[in-house]
């Protein structure tokens with residue numbers, strides 16, 4: 001069956017370098033497809049560099065790794081929702097690991113199909129000012145409504161191009177759904193990045209906001 005196979009770019013153990021789980025060991029499973037084309041993207045989408053997996057092969061590979069959390073990342077893992085659903089329905093209990101989803105926070109219908117099998121949602125809001133992709137805050141809100149059935153935090157990558165409307169929309173959205181808002185400076189970081197000024201604009205609206213850079217890049221960890 002088609003939903004039991006997909007291409008996976010890589011599987012590796014490393015230190016989570018983003019968000020509130022920073023410093024924790026995760027197994028990363030990187031999918032190949034994405035629905036966006038962000039300017040700063042560093043993901044290799046060439047399927048020639050990916051391997052074919054079925055749900056059994058993926059289980060065997062993940063089951064032998066000593067680590068409590070599997071981070072599905074991309075690309076956008078929800079582009080492979082049929083595969084993920086088939087895999088988690090069959091193996092979530094046997095794996096006995098926390099399932100952490102890293103997502104660009106847009107594919108809310110796909111999230112709805114799988115939310116019961118996810119433990120933590122790391123939801124990006126991709127800003128036009130940082131990614132070159134149009135803002136789609138309505139989709140972000142639909143996504144957040146579903147994600148709040150589980151543990152979720154929102155992550156926003158920013159640089160000096162961020163505009164007030166983006167700050168207000170993200171801060172009010174996180175406030176409305178009472179979720180942690182993580183601000184992550186875009187890398188490579190501008191030496192004149194107005195970090196405190198931008199942070200304070202978010203904080204004026206919503207106090208549950210944290211500034212967390214991509215720690216793995218500072219530590220030179222993959």
Ligand code: SF4
Nearest residue numbers: 034036037038041075
């Ligand atoms: S959403 Fe992520 S993987 Fe997709 S293009 Fe943007 S940065 Fe790359």
